[in-house]
Every structure is written in C-alpha cells, then in structure tokens.
Amino acid sequence: MPRVRTHLVTWDEIVEWSMNLARIIRENGYKPELVVAVSRGGFVPARLICDFLGVENLASIQSQHWTEAAKAEERAILKYPFKLDASGMRVLVVDDIVDTGETLRLARDYIRDNWSPLEVKTAALQWISPVAKYKPDYYYLEVKEWIWFQYPWTRLEDTYQFIKRMMSETYKETGKKEWSYKEIIDGFKEWYGIDVGDMYYREALRILLEKGIVKYDPGRDKYLLKV
Ligand code: AMP
Numbered sequence: 001m002p003r004v005r006t007h008l009v010t011w012d013e014i015v016e017w018s019m020n021l022a023r024i025i026r027e028n029g030y031k032p033e034l035v036v037a038v039s040r041g042g043f044v045p046a047r048l049i050c051d052f053l054g055v056e057n058l059a060s061i062q063s064q065h066w067t068e069a070a071k072a073e074e075r076a077i078l079k080y081p082f083k084l085d086a087s088g089m090r091v092l093v094v095d096d097i098v099d100t101g102e103t104l105r106l107a108r109d110y111i112r113d114n115w116s117p118l119e120v121k122t123a124a125l126q127w128i129s130p131v132a133k134y135k136p137d138y139y140y141l142e143v144k145e146w147i148w149f150q151y152p153w154t155r156l157e158d159t160y161q162f163i164k165r166m167m168s169e170t171y172k173e174t175g176k177k178e179w180s181y182k183e184i185i186d187g188f189k190e191w192y193g194i195d196v197g198d199m200y201y202r203e204a205l206r207i208l209l210e211k212g213i214v215k216y217d218p219g220r221d222k223y224l225l226k227v
Contacts, residue, residue, distance in 0.1 A: 101134025
C-alpha cells in the first residue's frame with residue numbers, strides 16, 4: 001500500500017478527459033466566446049477546450065493557494081488581478097481539478113465582478129465531491145475518495161517534492177541519511193505507487209542538489225540528505 005495515494009495521469013488521459021468535458025459543455029448548449037485558464041493547472045485543459053469547442057479567445061488568470069503566516073488555514077489569492085473588458089461575452093473559466101474549490105471560485109468571482117461578462121461558467125476535468133466547497137458548472141470526472149493526481153505538467157515539481165518528503169520523513173523515522181539511486185527509485189515507487197521514469201528521477205535529483213537539499217558523494221555513489 002503506498003503512503004500517499006497517487007494516480008499518474010498520462011497525456012492521453014488529459015486529451016480524453018478534455019474532449020469529454022468539451023462534449024458535456026457543448027451538449028449543455030453553453031457557447032463561450034472567451035475561455036480563461038486558471039493558471040497554472042488549468043492551462044493545458046483550457047487550451048484543449050478551446051480546440052475542441054472552437055474558441056479563439058484564451059486568457060489566463062493566476063489564482064493559487066496561499067498559506068498566511070502564523071495561520072494554519074489556507075486561502076486562495078489572485079496573483080495578478082488585472083482587468084479585461086469581457087462585456088457581452090460568455091466566459092468559461094477552466095481548471096484541472098476542484099479540490100477545496102477555493103481557487104476556481106475566487107477566479108470566477110473576480111471575473112464576474114470585474115470583467116463585466118454577460119455570463120460566467122466554470123469547468124474542471126475533475127471534481128473531488130466529498131471535500132470540495134464549490135461545485136463547478138461542468139466537470140468530467142467525479143472523484144469520490146481524495147487522491148493526488150500527478151498531472152503531466154507538474155511531474156518534475158511533484159517528483160522532487162515527493163523525493164524530498166520521502167527522504168526527510170525516513171530520516172525522522174529511522175535516522176537514515178544516505179540513499180543510493182536505486183534506493184531512491186524503489187522507495188519512490190513504494191511510497192507513491194507510481195513510476196515517473198528515469199528522466200524525471202534524474203532531473204528531480206539535479207534540482208535537489210541545486211537547492212542544497214541533498215549532497216552527492218561520488219566516492220560512495222550515494223545521495224545524502226542535508227540535515
Ligand atoms: P483547490 O483546493 O480546489 O483550490 O485546488 C487548487 C489547485 O491545486 C488545483 O487547481 C490543482 O492544480 C491543485 N490540486 C489540488 N488538489 C489536487 C489533487 N488532489 N491532485 C492534483 N492537484 C491538486
């Protein structure tokens with residue numbers, strides 16, 4: 001049993017899910033003139049939705065989770081709250097997944113209140129129904145049990161963070177600081193239940209070295225967690 005339930009999402013799945021999401025929107029009769037990608041996760045789905053619905057206008061807004069200093073709870077913030085004149089336009093705001101829903105709801109509210117659109121609707125490839133405080137107007141997959149979706153566009157970021165987490169938690173539990181490349185790969189597969197492939201493991205280790213989180217000992221061919 002992996003420690004963190006993770007599903008490795010392939011590019012093919014993204015195309016299939018986006019095409020199905022576009023079909024649901026089309027069948028519902030909604031015809032957006034402007035698609036807005038919620039950056040960064042909504043970029044690829046939004047571009048595909050434009051392709052599948054034949055929409056030429058694509059904008060983006062960056063909404064993301066922010067942990068307030070000294071506060072346990074998280075809230076979403078808009079990074080670049082710019083204004084765009086969308087008067088007379090039907091807008092579709094697209095993200096990859098609705099987890100708590102804060103990110104998509106904030107983007108939707110901001111666009112509705114500041115861009116003067118005719119109408120705003122929201123869409124996501126996936127909606128985690130038991131935890132989400134917000135339900136998008138359109139979604140393709142309802143996720144009934146929380147799981148981490150390892151999307152292709154965050155593969156490197158997730159991989160190095162996952163390796164870092166595995167190494168530091170193992171150190172806390174057992175005092176182990178030294179890892180061979182093979183131990184890292186085997187550990188990763190066991191912890192997360194997925195295999196991202198050699199190219200990503202190598203790149204992730206390069207980043208961990210660059211960030212000074214691990215050190216490489218060429219003599220012993222081992223990666224050392226800096227503690
Ligand atoms: P939310 O909690 O709905 O505000 O989610 C914010 C963003 O975090 C989403 O748009 C995703 O990019 C990312 N995210 C949240 N939960 C997950 C998950 N379970 N799997 C993958 N990405 C996630």
